[in-house]
Amino acid sequence: MKIKQITTLDLIYLVPQSPATAELLFKQLRAQAVTTKLVGSETTILRDKIKDEPELFVGLIATEPYFDQSGEMARKFLSNYEQKFSAKPSIPPSFVANAYSQTYLMKEGIDKVGYDIEKLKAWLYTVKGWQHVLGELTIDEHGDALGQYTVQQIKSNGELKQLKVVKP
Secondary structure (H helix, E strand, C coil), X not given: CCHHHCCCCCEEEECCCCHHHHHHHHHHHHHCCCCCEEEECHHHCCHHHHHHCXXXXXXXXXXXXXXXXXXXXXXXXXXXXXXXXXXXXXXXXXXXXXXXXXXXXXXXXXXXXXXXXXHHHHHHCCCCCEEECCEEEEECCCCCEXXXXXXXXXXXXXXXXXXXXXXX
């Protein structure tokens, strides 16, 4: 990595495709004593690694889908998950909850309009205020899913501090 040679960076935005890649990036950045602010996606919030080696992640600001685990649907989802698999999700719970919700969103669409892809696409554009495990989902006129996200920062003790919840 030649990133240390660049002295004019305000921040480094990390969007690794896997937890293993994220961990490697953090180790390399810390080994090179890079002090530039780090900002990342949900794939950089490695909860188990943060508990074990918080010094690798200190200061990271990252976003992920907001997941209020105290909501009724969320509590039921997590309880069912833990009963079925005898464990909590090994990846961020928002990932698992999002995949679960997307599956049921598609099921609902197929139940309403069938398997015709154009009809399904048109139906998705009508989704407004759909209640699911992560909260509420609206799909805008461009086909973008508008949901809530949380901005978090990792503290020196490994704590994830929620800085803000954003709803576009």
